[in-house]
Amino acid sequence: MSSPPSRQAMCAQGRVANCGAIVYEPQSVEGPKGQMNCHGGVGRFSVLSDESRAWPATPVGNSVTFNWVLTARHSTSHWDYYIGNKKIATFNDGGRQPGATVSHVVNLSGYSGRQKVLAVWNIADTVNAFYSCIDLQVGGGSGGGSTPPPAHPDSDQAVHARADPGSDQAVHPAPGHPGRDVEGGDLVRGRRQGHLRRCRLPVHPGAHRPRRVGAAERPGSLAAGLTGPRAPRRPGAAPARREPGSDQERRRE
Numbered sequence: 001m002s003s004p005p006s007r008q009a010m011c012a013q014g015r016v017a018n019c020g021a022i023v024y025e026p027q028s029v030e031g032p033k034g035q036m037n038c039h040g041g042v043g044r045f046s047v048l049s050d051e052s053r054a055w056p057a058t059p060v061g062n063s064v065t066f067n068w069v070l071t072a073r074h075s076t077s078h079w080d081y082y083i084g085n086k087k088i089a090t091f092n093d094g095g096r097q098p099g100a101t102v103s104h105v106v107n108l109s110g111y112s113g114r115q116k117v118l119a120v121w122n123i124a125d126t127v128n129a130f131y132s133c134i135d136l137q138v139g140g141g142s143g144g145g146s147t148p149p150p151a152h153p154d155s156d157q158a159v160h161a162r163a164d165p166g167s168d169q170a171v172h173p174a175p176g177h178p179g180r181d182v183e184g185g186d187l188v189r190g191r192r193q194g195h196l197r198r199c200r201l202p203v204h205p206g207a208h209r210p211r212r213v214g215a216a217e218r219p220g221s222l223a224a225g226l227t228g229p230r231a232p233r234r235p236g237a238a239p240a241r242r243e244p245g246s247d248q249e250r251r252r253e
Contacts, residue, residue, distance in 0.1 A: 001119055002069045004058035006132035007038055007048045015056055019047050027071045029131045033122055036085065038133035048133060059140030062109045066119060066134070068102040075124040081106050082118040095124040112139045 001009060008026035011019030021044045022029070029048065031040030038048040047053070066081070076093040081104070089106045108115070115138050121130040 001066060001132040001134055003067045004060060004064065004134050004136060006119070006134050007055055008045075008132065010056060011047075016053060020044065022048060027130075030128050031131065032127055033120075033129045035129075035131065036082065036118065038118065038131060040129070040131040055135045057114050057135040057137040057140075059137045060108070062107065062111075062138065064106050064108055064136070066104050066106060066117075068121070070098060070100055070102065073097050073100065074121075074126075077122045077124040079104060080120040080122065082120070083108075083111060083115055088117075093124075108136075108138050113137065 005013070005015075006026075007016070008019075008022050008029055010016045011022050012026040029038075029040045029042060029045055031042050035041050039045040075095050075097050077095060078093060079091040079102075080087055081089040088108070089104065091104050106117075115136050117134045117136060119132045119134060121132075123129060
């Protein structure tokens with residue numbers, strides 16, 4: 001179970017310490033069908049059923065999308081979800097082989113606060129099942145492992161960066177030109193101090209090749225490396241201050 005993260009995922013990620021062998025094989029909690037514990041009856045994984053551990057609880061709403069990433073795609077009879085001894089959802093695969101990822105939307109209406117969900121993947125052609133426990137804080141979020149819909153190209157959410165999208169390290173072509181380098185004259189947009197801003201890259205004299213704008217070039221402005229001629233100032237605006245010996249002074253000489 002990748003999201004919301006299961007207890008074995010928390011251990012593998014180092015979010016819970018001293019988990020033992022499960023750190024190296026979080027995908028291996030496999031035991032006989034019909035068990036109602038987190039470790040599948042496998043002794044070396046018994047830490048997963050230790051309720052004295054400080055297992056982090058993921059904030060979710062009343063509808064949660066549980067996402068599985070499968071390292072082995074076993075033919076599947078059904079998937080079961082429990083809170084306590086009560087089955088809250090089941091999904092029948094009828095013996096089919098699943099894809100590399102599987103998602104189930106489970107309704108948690110009627111539950112609130114901290115809850116432990118036991119998710120069971122029942123294999124069709126063996127007597128075994130795979131077990132995962134997921135700790136949730138119901139009512140503390142919007143949907144657990146749900147995947148947000150794609151943003152409209154013109155929305156603030158459409159500004160993507162290799163670095164943190166909210167950082168000052170992102171400059172991108174305006175909508176309509178995805179996936180290409182930016183160059184002089186292009187309208188670009190990015191984030192600076194948490195705010196979406198737009199500007200047009202200057203055209204550098206003698207430049208014939210597109211310029212890739214990257215974080216390494218930025219001296220602190222929105223568009224990295226914007227050191228070319230400034231745009232004409234608006235009527236009535238005060239002239240920009242020029243430091244003696246600067247590039248601007250040398251261009252006037």
